[in-house]
Amino acid sequence: MLHCPRCSDITVLETLECPGCGLAVGLHPPSLTMREATASGIDIDGVQWSPCSNRDWRCNWLVAEDAGSGQCCSCRLTRQRPDASDTIALEKLADAAGVKRRLLVQLAELGLPVDPYYEREGGLAFDLLSSYSGQGRVTIGHANGVVTIDLVETLDDYREALRIRLGEPYRTMLGHFRHEVGHYYQWILVEQTDWIHECRELFGDERASYSDALDRHYSSGAPDGWESSYISEYATMHPWEDFAESFAHYLHITDTLGTAAAGGLVLHADRVPGVVAADVVPRSSYHGVPTSAMLADWHWLSLLFNRVNHAMGRGDLYPFTLSAPVERKLDFVHRVVQDVARRTAGTLILR
Ligand SMILES: [Zn+2]
Ligand SMILES: [Zn+2]
Structure with missing residues (x-):
């Protein structure tokens, strides 16, 4: 939970000015805390931050x-961005950049490495481009550390029309970022390590032809009964997509549980008799906690959040069902993340 450094009022990730006292604030990336934002900069541990x-x-x-x-x-x-003269695309870039910052905060909290492309060959980069910008058609994807995002998807009507046409229950910019960064982490943390063997057993062999998989998916769709072993229809297309979808869901689940924890939310078993067997106390971190415990918390909280959404006339917050094979895939992601987090412990991820 972020707080104003002057009045301690709660601030959210996007806050520029404290809602309580009006102080200009900014996030100090190494500590993930809100500090005063002044043009002259402020001293934090002997370094000026502006x-x-x-x-x-x-x-x-x-x-x-x-x-x-x-x-x-x-x-x-951000390695590539729209042309400086394209002010409409730059406005959309600002929206997408906010989503990217949210992603990065979560990656740092989980202890996932964020090695920039300008410091290391194959490091993480973002090409944030727009299909409406005259730069040609932009395809959302990942290759060699570079995540490409199409900024037109920040347009709600465009993205929602696409969601309906593709029959997807959920489509957001944050979801795109989480999915694509999942490809990046599979590449550096799984494909280049011994994790790849177990990964192939769970998700299939990622060396299968991607273009054949693409053709098959868009001509005949997901196989019947896909729900029993995949989180989404898209995940059925290729082992890479199955991993990226599972990784994105891992981020959805841990961030939402962490937000509930930061807000002090607890489901008291004695207040909802016969429903929750024991108190559900979400955690800000599930490091060292078995996947089954994390998913048990998520089971009850996602049911509640779905009902909360219904109370506002909206659909499910989390319109997905986790089958046992999907839970095993999430467990794999959880173990890979904890393994790397042990190695990054004590290092500055955002600097
Ligand atoms: Zn304040
Ligand atoms: Zn910035």
Whole structure:
């Protein structure tokens, strides 16, 4: 939970000014805390931190004086962006950049490495481009560390029309970012390590032809009964997509449970007799906690959140059902994430 450094009011990730006292605030990436944002910079542990040069585009992160750039570490990860003359696309870029910052905060909280492309060959980069910008058709995807996002998907009517046409229960920008970064982590944490053997047993052999899989998926769709072993129809297309979908769901579940935990939410068994067997106490981190316990918390909380959404006339918050094979895939992701988190412990992930 983020707080204003002056009045302690609660701030959210996107906050530029404290809602309580009006202080200009910015996120200090290494500590994931809100600090005062002043043009002259503030001293944190002997280093001056100033607002990111994209603050006019609603970026509220701070950047260190020795970063070699006026842009924060999130903005520096953006390798390609729309042309400076395309102000409409730049407005959409600002929306997508906010989603990217949310993603990065979660990656850092989980202890996942964020090695920038400009520091390491094959490091993480984002090409945030628009199919409406005259740069040609943009295909959302991942290759060699570069995540490409089509900014037109920030347009609600466009994205929603696509969601309905593709028969998807859920389609968001955050979902795209989580899915694509899943491809990146499979590439660096699984395919280049011994995890690949168990991964192939669970998700299938990723060396199968991707173009054949693509053709098959868009001509005949998901196989009958896919729900019993996949989280989504898209996951059935190719082992890579199955992993990326499972990874995205791992991020959906842990972030939502963490948010509930930060808000102090507890489901008391004695207040809903016959429903919840024991108190459900979500955690800010499930590091060291078995996947089964995490998914048990998620079972009860997602049912509640779905009912909360219905109370507002909306559909399910989490319109998915987790079958036993999908739970085993999530367990694999949980173990891979914890394994790398043990190795990154104590290092600065966002800097
Ligand atoms: Zn304040
Ligand atoms: Zn920035």
